[in-house]
Amino acid sequence: xxYRLVNVILATLLSALAAVIAYASFKVILEEEKGYTSTLxxxxxxxxxYRLVPRSLAMTRKCFGELNVAFNPDLSDxxxxxxxxxxxxxxxxxxTTDIRGEANFNPIGQLGGSLLSIxxxxxxxxxxxxxxxxxxxxxxxxxxxxxxxxxxxxxxPIELRRxxxxxxxxxxxxxxxxxxxxxxxxxxxxxxxxxxxxxxxxRTSRCDPSxxxxxxxxxxxxxxxxxxxxxxxxxxxxxxNRGNQ
Amino acid sequence: MILTLLRPKALGFRNRWRKGGYTRxxxxxxxxxxxCVGMLTATYSGTVWTLTKIKESPFLVHLPPSLPLGLLLxxxxxxxxxSSLVTAISSFYFSxxxxxxxxxxxxxxxxxxAKATYITLAVSWMPLVFxxxxxxxxxxxxxxxWWYYPYSVAVLLPYFTLPVAISISxxxxxxxxxxxxxxxxxxxxxxxxxxxxFYYVIDMTAGVLxxxxxxxxxxxxVGLLSSADSVWSPAAWAGRxxxxxxxxxxxxxxxxxxLLFCSTxxxxxxxxxxxxxxxxxxxxxxxxxxxxxxxxxxxxxxRPWYLVGRPAIALAQKEFRGIFRDIAQSxxxxxxxCMCIMYMLNIRFFVAVDSFPAEARLWWQNLFFIVHCSVxxxxxxxxxxxxxxxxxxxxxxxxxxLQTAPIPPKSVLKAKFWFWFIPVAIVSAIxxxxxxxxxxxxxxxxxxxxxxxxxxxxxxxxxxxxxxAYFADFNWEHPSQLALGLGSFLYMxxxxxxxxxxxxxxxxxxxxxxxxxxxxxxxxxxxxLLMVLTTIAIAMVNxxxxxxxxxxxxxxxxxxxx
Numbered sequence: 048x049x050y051r052l053v054n055v056i057l058a059t060l061l062s063a064l065a066a067v068i069a070y071a072s073f074k075v076i077l078e079e080e081k082g083y084t085s086t087l088x089x090x091x092x093x094x095x096x097y098r099l100v101p102r103s104l105a106m107t108r109k110c111f112g113e114l115n116v117a118f119n120p121d122l123s124d125x126x127x128x129x130x131x132x133x134x135x136x137x138x139x140x141x142x143t144t145d146i147r148g149e150a151n152f153n154p155i156g157q158l159g160g161s162l163l164s165i166x167x168x169x170x171x172x173x174x175x176x177x178x179x180x181x182x183x184x185x186x187x188x189x190x191x192x193x194x195x196x197x198x199x200x201x202x203x204p205i206e207l208r209r210x211x212x213x214x215x216x217x218x219x220x221x222x223x224x225x226x227x228x229x230x231x232x233x234x235x236x237x238x239x240x241x242x243x244x245x246x247x248x249x250r251t252s253r254c255d256p257s258x259x260x261x262x263x264x265x266x267x268x269x270x271x272x273x274x275x276x277x278x279x280x281x282x283x284x285x286x287x288n289r290g291n292q
Numbered sequence: 293m294i295l296t297l298l299r300p301k302a303l304g305f306r307n308r309w310r311k312g313g314y315t316r317x318x319x320x321x322x323x324x325x326x327x328c329v330g331m332l333t334a335t336y337s338g339t340v341w342t343l344t345k346i347k348e349s350p351f352l353v354h355l356p357p358s359l360p361l362g363l364l365l366x367x368x369x370x371x372x373x374x375s376s377l378v379t380a381i382s383s384f385y386f387s388x389x390x391x392x393x394x395x396x397x398x399x400x401x402x403x404x405x406a407k408a409t410y411i412t413l414a415v416s417w418m419p420l421v422f423x424x425x426x427x428x429x430x431x432x433x434x435x436x437x438w439w440y441y442p443y444s445v446a447v448l449l450p451y452f453t454l455p456v457a458i459s460i461s462x463x464x465x466x467x468x469x470x471x472x473x474x475x476x477x478x479x480x481x482x483x484x485x486x487x488x489x490f491y492y493v494i495d496m497t498a499g500v501l502x503x504x505x506x507x508x509x510x511x512x513x514v515g516l517l518s519s520a521d522s523v524w525s526p527a528a529w530a531g532r533x534x535x536x537x538x539x540x541x542x543x544x545x546x547x548x549x550x551l552l553f554c555s556t557x558x559x560x561x562x563x564x565x566x567x568x569x570x571x572x573x574x575x576x577x578x579x580x581x582x583x584x585x586x587x588x589x590x591x592x593x594x595r596p597w598y599l600v601g602r603p604a605i606a607l608a609q610k611e612f613r614g615i616f617r618d619i620a621q622s623x624x625x626x627x628x629x630c631m632c633i634m635y636m637l638n639i640r641f642f643v644a645v646d647s648f649p650a651e652a653r654l655w656w657q658n659l660f661f662i663v664h665c666s667v668x669x670x671x672x673x674x675x676x677x678x679x680x681x682x683x684x685x686x687x688x689x690x691x692x693x694l695q696t697a698p699i700p701p702k703s704v705l706k707a708k709f710w711f712w713f714i715p716v717a718i719v720s721a722i723x724x725x726x727x728x729x730x731x732x733x734x735x736x737x738x739x740x741x742x743x744x745x746x747x748x749x750x751x752x753x754x755x756x757x758x759x760x761a762y763f764a765d766f767n768w769e770h771p772s773q774l775a776l777g778l779g780s781f782l783y784m785x786x787x788x789x790x791x792x793x794x795x796x797x798x799x800x801x802x803x804x805x806x807x808x809x810x811x812x813x814x815x816x817x818x819x820x821l822l823m824v825l826t827t828i829a830i831a832m833v834n835x836x837x838x839x840x841x842x843x844x845x846x847x848x849x850x851x852x853x854x
Contacts, residue, residue: 051568054568058568059562061557062562063558066555069551069555077523157354180356
């Protein structure tokens with residue numbers, strides 16, 4: 048074999064070997080990038096009303112609340128506005144919960160600030176965020192209940208990502224623990240075991256007063272207890288419900 | 293053996309440096325060094341200022357360091373590709389030393405190693421000098437530890453070598469397949485590309501005018517910004533490897549470094565294998581590519597357009613043919629044309645500024661303005677360094693023909709100046725004004741931008757021809773050497789400074805009017821007056837720069853003739 052041919056073969060082999068290692072590294076990076084930011088969603092353009100239904104009453108028209116999500120990605124300040132209510136019962140007393148919230152994104156889709164207010168009788172709980180990275184999260188209570196005021200920093204940014212023309216999702220490294228601790232099968236099992244269904248409904252059939260029932264907080268807690276270990280993660284409540292969406 | 297093969301290059305560089313007048317013109321050298329240090333300090337300060345501004349507005353936008361770093365490395369990599377390909381073609385196929393080296397008992401891998409090292413050093417020293425102050429600025433703003441500095445330089449090693457290795461493979465393929473005599477066809481291809489490009493630019497501008505939904509443009513802008521951080525781009529691999537040290541996001545460094553280094557090793561080995569297989573075939577083709585051109589000895593009839601003077605027309609014709617005489621020159625013109633057209637086609641992203649909230653619009657407008665002007669300055673200086681600055685030196689060993697011709701050096705420089713001023717002014721006017729129009733959507737803003745870009749072209753082309761004559765080197769082995777020397781580095785710094793000086797009136801206009809159309813009140817205000825005076829002063833500075841450079845260039849050519 049000529050010297051030249053040996054050189055060519057050796058160089059090609061070495062090139063292939065290095066390419067294989069490079070490819071393996073690339074795969075690792077791709078996997079890491081995929082898992083780095085997890086998404087919550089989907090968010091749909093326009094107004095979508097969700098009906099909150101206890102799973103035990105899924106076959107009836109009964110509901111215990113309603114959540115309206117208005118999302119307009121075309122505005123300069125992209126905005127998500129949430130409003131709704133929940134009828135709950137706790138130790139025989141009926142509580143009507145009023146939910147209002149707003150999240151504002153900068154023109155490149157990063158969450159700049161948000162405020163979620165949950166009002167129950169004379170007590171109001173407010174959860175707000177400020178700044179893009181790190182996000183300053185504040186939590187406080189107002190009204191009759193004991194006063195709490197917490198403030199801490201969480202990693203940002205939370206970003207809007209477009210999937211199709213009308214559907215978006217929220218992406219952030221903050222959501223990573225959800226997907227890294229739960230497999231897809233776990234998530235679907237969890238959604239099936241969740242005692243509530245979130246149905247998006249046509250505007251004509253909202254959660255009318257005639258269909259409303261008060262949902263017992265105790266029964267909710269009881270139905271959750273078997274899977275309590277899975278819910279150690281405080282963010283698990285943010286999981287998208289895979290009910291009938 | 294590699295060092296032995298590189299020794300003549302190093303000695304040549306040392307001798308050129310000495311011959312350049314280290315002993316004779318010490319004062320001038322100190323002045324040049326001071327200018328370089330000043331420009332590099334300005335680059336450092338500008339980067340620190342920009343990064344601090346970005347960090348100071350966390351409520352407006354969050355830009356991780358990987359994004360600006362990725363964008364910068366992406367732009368530099370574009371330039372590296374062009375330089376590497378051109379230098380690889382010249383160095384492996386047209387270099388004067390090849391005949392001696394190929395006929396001597398030197399192993400082919402030593403020849404490859406020496407040539408590849410030379411190309412890497414030649415194409416990377418200038419970007420390295422530019423990027424070092426930027427990296428130091430990043431380190432300071434993000435309060436990096438001491439080991440960030442040697443680490444980032446180590447990351448740049450494969451970043452600079454990868455395009456060189458791939459360019460060598462492309463050069464081997466190109467030269468084995470394409471006949472160097474097809475450069476004329478390449479010229480026609482560039483011309484048609486320009487036509488098609490301009491058609492799309494006009495179409496896009498019309499689209500921007502009619503566009504109602506700016507939301508999509510914002511998303512496209514996000515897409516563009518993210519592309520700098522794309523997982524597929526080697527620039528992003530390097531950028532992410534460096535930025536992870538500056539602002540850790542929890543991503544592991546090892547796979548990125550491994551990808552960067554292994555793909556570089558793979559590309560080097562592949563380039564070597566291809567050169568081993570295809571070099572002789574390509575080299576033979578390159579040697580046989582002497583064009584047996586037609587010799588026209590007849591006297592051409594006098595035509596009305598000859599009013600500008602027969603020597604000027606003859607020089608312009610010679611200059612035009614010179615571009616397409618050499619495949620390396622044609623290739624870099626082609627690459628720069630492609631990059632310029634691609635930028636102009638994507639300029640519509642800046643229309644997104646309209647959809648930003650009123651209170652943040654000025655901030656974004658300023659940011660887009662800086663980005664656009666930097667990119668436009670980059671194109672103008674890149675084009676001029678490669679074609680205008682080297683215009684005198686490209687005469688090469690045939691320069692004696694010009695010396696003996698009954699044309700004074702002043703007329704030669706003047707003819708070259710006007711030949712290059714017109715296309716450079718047209719291209720820079722289009723690039724600058726199109727960006728100004730898309731960012732502001734205002735006629736007055738575009739008009740000021742147009743005027744300042746033409747003024748800047750006057751200064752830049754004058755400076756290019758003048759400095760090109762001052763640093764003229766007719767003993768080059770291949771034309772790509774000319775764009776990689778000290779003179780071209782100085783010219784690049786000088787022309788970049790000139791472009792930014794020319795931007796001052798438009799920037800002042802942006803600040804005076806704060807986004808609203810210019811009114812007579814604005815003009816009568818103190819700041820307005822300052823703007824008008826600055827415009828006049830800048831025009832005069834350009835004229836003065838061009839005049840001084842041309843006079844000095846002429847004097848240098850006359851000195852060389854004596």
